Amino acid sequence: MKKFSLYTLLLAVTFMTFTACGESEAERQAREQARLDSLRLVEQQKVAAMMAELEDSTNTSDTVEVDMEEQPQSPTISESGSFVVQVGAWRSEEKAQSFVNKWSDRNYPSAYVIKIGEEATGDVWFRVRVGYFQSRNSAKEFGTTLANEINTGFWIANKD
16 A cells, blocks of 8 residues: 555656746747747837938938028929838838839839848838939829828938
8 A cells, every 4th residue: 555655646746847847838828928028129110220220321411492582383293303201111022023023003104112131131021112202392292192192101212
């Protein structure tokens, strides 16, 4: 009888050891979700930094004098313009091109994708731009209209 009690106790201790050592499925899923959230946050911070850098470079490098008596221009796209409206940036070229194709059906024939970044480091972005505009104000007016239409943000950039 003592052997049976001893084996039962040994079996109970072994079972408790195995169940206590491993993580549960819920814990594993929570850990994986926390990892994905952290990666997403880092990616969002990179995009925000890129957008801020781009906006700073366009704001500081271009000073446009505006005549106050000049009538505001209607936002017309001009091949000889110096400004573009950027409405998004994606890691996937296919996704960026799908937006361009959708907009070309809406009479935005000058929408295009530009590739930015270094392939060696894997930091490649495909920016979707519409333009060219003669003035920053014209581009801003168009960007505001487009952003309201497609429910997105935008920023003004220099023609590449």
